[in-house]
Amino acid sequence: MKHWAFTENLSKELFHFYLEWYEHDPHRALRLVLDVLVASSASNPSPETGKVVRDHILETLVSIVARKSTQPLTKSGLQCLDHFVSKRVVDLTEIALKYKEIEPSVASLPRLSLWRSFVFQLFSWMELTYVCPLAGKCLVHIFRGLYTAAQDATTSDSTGFTLEVWREWLQDALAQNPEILEDVKNYVLAPIFKTNKDASLKLLEMFNRSQPLAAINHETTDHSVLLQLATLELGKKYGLVEEPSKLCPSIFGQARC
Numbered sequence: 001m002k003h004w005a006f007t008e009n010l011s012k013e014l015f016h017f018y019l020e021w022y023e024h025d026p027h028r029a030l031r032l033v034l035d036v037l038v039a040s041s042a043s044n045p046s047p048e049t050g051k052v053v054r055d056h057i058l059e060t061l062v063s064i065v066a067r068k069s070t071q072p073l074t075k076s077g078l079q080c081l082d083h084f085v086s087k088r089v090v091d092l093t094e095i096a097l098k099y100k101e102i103e104p105s106v107a108s109l110p111r112l113s114l115w116r117s118f119v120f121q122l123f124s125w126m127e128l129t130y131v132c133p134l135a136g137k138c139l140v141h142i143f144r145g146l147y148t149a150a151q152d153a154t155t156s157d158s159t160g161f162t163l164e165v166w167r168e169w170l171q172d173a174l175a176q177n178p179e180i181l182e183d184v185k186n187y188v189l190a191p192i193f194k195t196n197k198d199a200s201l202k203l204l205e206m207f208n209r210s211q212p213l214a215a216i217n218h219e220t221t222d223h224s225v226l227l228q229l230a231t232l233e234l235g236k237k238y239g240l241v242e243e244p245s246k247l248c249p250s251i252f253g254q255a256r257c
Contacts (some may be wrong), residue, residue: 022076078134138185
């Protein structure tokens with residue numbers, strides 16, 4: 001029975017059933033389908049079949065993100081991508097390689113530029129309200145993966161990814177579409193501030209170095225300043241920034257000790 005349930009054809013049919021059904025009726029029970037697909041990809045009795053299933057799923061999902069798919073199944077595609085990355089069925093290296101296959105124009109780019117291109121595909125989906133939270137989750141996965149790899153001295157990661165690069169990407173995304181500021185704050189920055197204190201403090205410190213808060217005109221429409229104010233608001237919300245009377249001077253003048 002297990003061999004039959006995890007066959008290539010049945011797994012692919014189940015995957016496309018999920019994509020089409022979830023797009024129109026995102027019932028939480030459909031997560032059970034994702035769990036079956038995870039098992040078929042990662043724990044298939046036939047490792048060769050599991051690899052084929054995983055490759056087919058990844059190709060479909062990256063095609064959806066890159067707008068290369070003939071089917072507009074963005075919501076279900078992003079939900080599936082979030083689930084597979086969360087379960088560590090696919091990793092960022094596999095996503096990058098598949099993106100090169102699907103989008104030949106980026107195949108020769110350096111790895112950091114490649115990721116910038118993919119990230120901005122996700123930012124472009126944030127214009128749509130119904131997929132915005134899912135696009136944000138995928139962006140957080142990429143930030144965490146690239147940031148962790150860059151901090152790990154035992155890896156050979158040479159993307160050149162830094163918090164400064166992340167800030168530049170955020171600012172450029174807002175320059176292209178200022179209307180997504182609130183969504184970036186809620187669905188990209190907030191999860192980082194909630195779970196990664198070290199990166200959050202460094203982001204706050206970096207913003208303050210480039211533009212001290214005392215010099216900010218609160219009526220400005222400059223994207224970098226608006227992004228800085230959004231991070232400050234989150235810093236206060238998650239207890240990383242206190243009122244002026246309680247500030248710690250050792251951490252850029254506004255973060256908590």
